[in-house]
């Protein structure tokens with residue numbers, strides 16, 4: 001045992017690995033020597049596609065269709081091109097991007113072929129780049145090269161025809177995570193403070209600091225003084241956060257401070273603060289989110305970005321300490337609501353990676369103490385707890401109309417009131433928000449609307465006008481997971497005794513010094529399972545449903561969140577089997593799991609528009625939790641199949657649509673599943689030339705999903721094999737192998 005690892009296969013000179021063909025863009029395009037044409041002698045000419053075309057024209061030759069003296073090198077991966085960046089970019093776009101959206105997709109009807117000059121011939125020989133995928137990769141590479149200031153590059157062909165699964169994984173690892181990482185401190189506050197949702201006339205950077213973090217207040221004040229040009233507005237929050245306060249803060253929306261760590265300024269040698277980094281979802285969502293962060297951390301951990309996942313856990317602990325909860329997200333207008341809770345699992349996964357490091361147990365203690373406080377003060381307290389069933393609901397406090405939605409979202413609800421009072425829309429909203437107009441039916445509507453947003457499923461007909469009354473299978477599965485995780489951690493890491501310090505008692509009925517043991521958490525979990533079985537399980541349908549705690553009846557909307565019970569381990573093996581045979585077929589579509597069934601959504605039309613968390617849309621968290629849950633109950637084949645379908649859909653859209661990765665997909669649409677126009681539309685589409693961020697939880701689902709499928713499937717994905725073709729091939733091979741045995 002032990003000893004050095006066996007040597008790997010010998011590396012041939014000139015092989016792909018040899019010169020970092022797949023280096024990240026910064027490394028690839030900033031390495032001077034890589035882009036010097038070492039073969040260039042006195043004959044070197046600097047070609048651009050433009051000058052190439054002109055020259056061909058002069059000679060009466062046709063480009064790009066003529067093959068003539070083309071470089072026909074057949075050595076895979078060894079071909080490189082000598083390219084003048086800007087002129088080639090311009091000709092590529094002029095020719096292959098007729099709809100001028102700075103993306104080359106299957107919808108662009110250009111000739112789909114462009115001739116490049118090979119580096120080996122000093123630019124004398126030519127080679128055709130063909131098809132949407134290679135041309136769009138060329139556009140992406142040229143955009144990156146330009147960004148790094150390159151005028152001329154030597155580009156490896158292997159970057160243009162790379163296996164798409166490898167390319168997307170590489171983009172996520174080397175580019176997207178970085179593009180989505182934020183740090184709130186002097187280094188980049190302008191970027192972190194930007195809020196595409198800001199509805200005010202003066203969207204300036206603003207930060208709210210909790211009263212318990214005076215050192216941060218000093219830090220940001222100083223920063224604002226030293227850099228007046230960024231117009232940073234620094235505000236100290238009062239100790240007590242009330243619905244009135246949050247409503248009034250809507251006139252001045254801002255970022256909420258998160259955790260900072262002490263560090264030494266390399267310039268002055270003095271102690272200073274540095275923001276703990278976090279990943280944002282992307283698009284219009286440029287702040288730390290609750291459940292997005294958990295999903296993102298699953299991808300970060302696969303990519304060994306453990307520090308970033310750990311840092312997000314610590315930011316959550318800060319939020320629980322200073323704001324009383326893990327926030328929906330860290331903007332002032334989200335202050336009163338949370339999101340689906342995943343802290344214990346997230347902390348455990350990080351701990352698992354760092355447990356050999358000093359401080360790991362302290363990290364886990366901090367996270368678990370925070371989770372216990374959150375459990376008691378948020379989820380198991382009024383108004384979220386329903387004392388009759390013992391189950392919990394999404395039911396945050398708040399006043400008035402949520403300001404962050406896309407303009408027009410509430411028009412159909414508010415228009416009748418606007419007419420009734422004969423005032424303008426804005427006047428009505430202001431009067432209603434400040435209580436000058438009282439409309440109890442609207443209060444009820446917005447209580448449910450806030451609950452919908454806390455649930456993370458904003459919006460869906462499952463929840464409209466009812467959400468705050470529902471004990472959902474989602475939330476109660478997650479709380480069951482908290483209970484079982486906390487029990488296990490107390491027993492296995494803390495010797496079955498965890499002392500609760502004073503700061504973790506506020507908002508709970510615990511006394512400082514109280515000792516938690518696993519037994520009480522086991523009892524809590526047992527009680528919740530019983531209640532879930534009693535109120536949420538439906539034997540006939542073979543799945544879980546929400547329970548209306550006011551009407552005291554089970555609901556009928558079929559939601560993919562039924563599979564969260566598998567993820568949390570709350571189902572019996574019999575229930576799990578019933579879900580697989582009865583429920584799963586109702587949710588399975590071309591690209592994976594539907595959010596809900598078509599029957600449950602009902603008819604849609606002008607008066608009843610599509611909601612983004614209903615049929616036909618599919619979301620990354622639903623997929624990830626279902627795969628993990630199915631795996632947990634040994635339904636490996638089902639988990640692999642669902643993961644394959646999801647990954648195939650994402651890879652295909654990535655290949656056909658210039659590297660696109662979006663927030664959610666229409667899982668019933670094989671050709672362009674990224675097209676979603678419900679509510680605020682899709683996020684992640686809006687890029688020029690090359691995608692820089694993807695979308696947080698979809699990035700993660702891709703990386704995580706590749707851990708779920710087997711190696712054979714991964715290879716089939718790389719060749720864009722549809723699931724049915726893949727299965728057929730597997731079956732044929734099996735039949736052949738069996739026949740050979742006989």
Ligand SMILES: OC[C@H]1O[C@H](O[C@H]2O[C@H](CO)[C@@H](O)[C@H](O)[C@H]2O)[C@H](O)[C@@H](O)[C@@H]1O
Nearest residue numbers: 281285289292328404405453456457458
């Ligand atoms: O601006 C409208 C709503 O946007 C958020 O919801 C959606 O994006 C979140 C970030 O990716 C995600 O966590 C949520 O599940 C999505 O539905 C926000 O969370 C809502 O509170 C907000 O009203």
Ligand SMILES: [Ca+2]
Nearest residue numbers: 097101103108
């Ligand atoms: Ca285009």
